[in-house]
Amino acid sequence: MEKSTNLSIDGFNGNSLTIYDSDISYYGGSQHWFPKITHRLSGCAPVAAANITAYLSQTFPEKYFPLYPYAGILTKDNFVKHMVEIRKHVIPGVFGLTSVKQFSDNLLAFTYQRGVSLVPYILDNNDASIGEAINFISQALSQRLPVAILVLKHPAKELKDYAWHWMTITGLKLDPTDNSYSISVTTYGECRQINLNLLWNHRRPQDFIRLAYFT
DSSP, X not given: OOOOSSOOHHHHTGGGGEEEETTEEEESOOGGGOSSHHHHHTOHHHHHHHHHHHXXXXXXXXXXXXXXXXXXXXXXXXXXXXXXXXXXXXXXXXXXXXXXXXXXXXXXXXXXXXXXXXXXXXXXXXXXXXXXXXXXXXXXXXXXXXXXEEEOOOSOGGGGGGTTEEEEEEXXXXXXXXXXXXXXXXXXXXXXXXXXXXXXXXXXXXXXXXXXXXX
C-alpha cells in the first residue's frame, strides 16, 4: 500500500477546484482563458491567486465567501470573471510576477477589498532544504489549504513546462519504494504530478523556488 505524507488530492477536497464548462471539467483555472491575449502570456500568477481565493471561498464559506461570490459549483464563465477581477490586483510585470512577497501583497490587497483579512505564510529562502519545503507544504495541506508555488529557471529538462511559472499545490505524496516525494499541482486547468526531489534538490545557485499559503 502506498504511504502518503499528510494529504493527497482526495483528502484535499479537490472538488473545490473542479471547474465545469458544460460536459467538460477542469482542475483549477488556466491562463489561456483570459479574454486578452497579452494577459494570457503572463497570467499564471493571477490564476494561482484565483485558484486559492476561489478554493477558500468554496471550502470555508463561513469565513471566505466574499472572495468568490458565485454560489454553487465553479463554472468556467464565472471563474474567468474572477480571474479578470483578481488580475486588477495581482498584476504581472514585463517579465511576469517574480516575487513571492509581491504576489502575497497583491493577493492581500484583493482580499482586503472584499472585506477579508488573510494571514500570509511564505517560504522565501533560497537555502531552504527539501525537508523544510515538505514541512511547509504539509502544514498548509493539513489545514486543507492550497500552496502557491513559483518556479523560475530550472536545469531539468523534465521540468521545462513548469519553469518561470506559478502553480497551485494541492497534494503531497511519498513513494516508499525510493523515499521520493511528489507534489500534485493545478496548472493550465489540469492536475499534474511533479517530482519534488528533482525539483528541489537539483537547483543551481541562480535558480529559486518560492512557496506561500494563506489563512
